[in-house]
Amino acid sequence: MKKFSTRSIVLGALLAACALLVSFIESLFPLPLPLPGAKLGLSNITVLLALLLLDGRTAFFVLAVKVLLGALLFGTPISLLYAAVGGSLSFAAMAALNARRSVSPIGQSIAGAALHNLGQVLVAAALTATPRLLLYYTPLALLALLTGSLSGFLAQLCARSLRRLPFHSG
Amino acid sequence: MKKGDFVILALVLALAVLPLLLLLPEESAPAQALVRQNGRLLRALPLDTDCTMAFTLEDGINVVEISDGTVRIIQADCPDGTCMRMGPICRTGETLVCLPHRLTVEITGADEAVDAVTR
Numbered sequence: 001m002k003k004f005s006t007r008s009i010v011l012g013a014l015l016a017a018c019a020l021l022v023s024f025i026e027s028l029f030p031l032p033l034p035l036p037g038a039k040l041g042l043s044n045i046t047v048l049l050a051l052l053l054l055d056g057r058t059a060f061f062v063l064a065v066k067v068l069l070g071a072l073l074f075g076t077p078i079s080l081l082y083a084a085v086g087g088s089l090s091f092a093a094m095a096a097l098n099a100r101r102s103v104s105p106i107g108q109s110i111a112g113a114a115l116h117n118l119g120q121v122l123v124a125a126a127l128t129a130t131p132r133l134l135l136y137y138t139p140l141a142l143l144a145l146l147t148g149s150l151s152g153f154l155a156q157l158c159a160r161s162l163r164r165l166p167f168h169s170g
Numbered sequence: 171m172k173k174g175d176f177v178i179l180a181l182v183l184a185l186a187v188l189p190l191l192l193l194l195p196e197e198s199a200p201a202q203a204l205v206r207q208n209g210r211l212l213r214a215l216p217l218d219t220d221c222t223m224a225f226t227l228e229d230g231i232n233v234v235e236i237s238d239g240t241v242r243i244i245q246a247d248c249p250d251g252t253c254m255r256m257g258p259i260c261r262t263g264e265t266l267v268c269l270p271h272r273l274t275v276e277i278t279g280a281d282e283a284v285d286a287v288t289r
Contacts, residue, residue, distance in 0.1 A: 034255070034256065036252045036255070036256060036267075076249070076250075078269055078270070097174075097178075100174060101172075102172055102173050102174030102177075103172060103174035103175060103178065104171060104172045104174075104175050106171055106175055107171070107172065107174055107175030107176075107177075107178040107179070110175070110178055110179060110182060111178045111181075111182070114182040114185065114186075118185070124267065124269065127269060127272065128206075128208070128209065128267060128269070128272055128273075128274050129206075129208055129209025130206065130209060130265065130267075130274045130276065131193070132193050132263060132265060132276060133265060133267065133274070134189040134192075134193060135189045135190065135193050135194070135263050135265070136189075136265070137185075137186065137188075137189050138186050138187065138189055138190055141182055141183075141185060141186035142183075142186055144182065145179065145182060145183075
């Protein structure tokens with residue numbers, strides 16, 4: 001396995017720390033919606049930033065830290081399952097769309113948010129053996145269009161500023 | 171926003187509507203609330219008679235209340251209490267879920283959960 005560059009390690013760790021902080025702050029302000037599981041998903045910005053500024057491998061580690069430590073700090077075993085399945089699907093989508101010229105970080109983030117929700121709903125349907133729970137995907141996915149756009153837009157802004165900093169040589 | 175973003179947007183919209191198309195057309199039985207645990211039907215409660223019923227499961231207790239044709243979980247000892255905040259529900263396909271207890275309450279045979287149809 002190729003070694004991580006010092007830059008990837010440092011920036012990846014910073015982004016992972018940011019992810020936990022954002023998750024924590026977000027958990028203090030749940031969305032005032034009658035949709036359990038619905039959230040802004042702002043911590044996804046950090047994974048997206050890792051994809052945009054670093055590489056897929058580092059981004060995956062940011063996601064892993066976010067999911068595992070996030071569950072340990074603010075979650076339950078069930079929420080870990082949701083985050084792991086949702087996170088993996090979301091990551092797969094965002095990584096597949098990474099660095100495509102026709103797709104901006106906003107599209108990437110929308111795809112990631114929509115697949116994260118798909119993972120959540122699939123887990124809920126499987127855990128309760130109730131396929132009709134998939135109906136719940138409709139409002140979640142529509143909301144994901146908004147929250148995904150928001151976090152994609154923010155990630156784009158951050159990426160633009162961070163690329164101007166001197167430590168960003170790549 | 172770039173061209174591919176709109177393709178993604180369209181795909182997500184299509185994916186969002188898919189469950190509605192696949193799962194909404196269902197049999198028209200009398201309106202009732204199906205209480206299931208782990209997918210196993212515990213009880214079917216008719217929506218037209220008000221009642222309050224406690225379900226004691228191995229993981230804990232959920233109290234389901236039917237009043238004025240709507241269903242809610244009014245009491246539960248699960249750690250998150252999400253199920254109590256989901257209701258009340260009254261239309262076909264709407265579901266209350268208590269994940270810690272693996273309990274679902276689903277409505278069948280009532281009005282469709284569609285606000286409008288466009289052609």
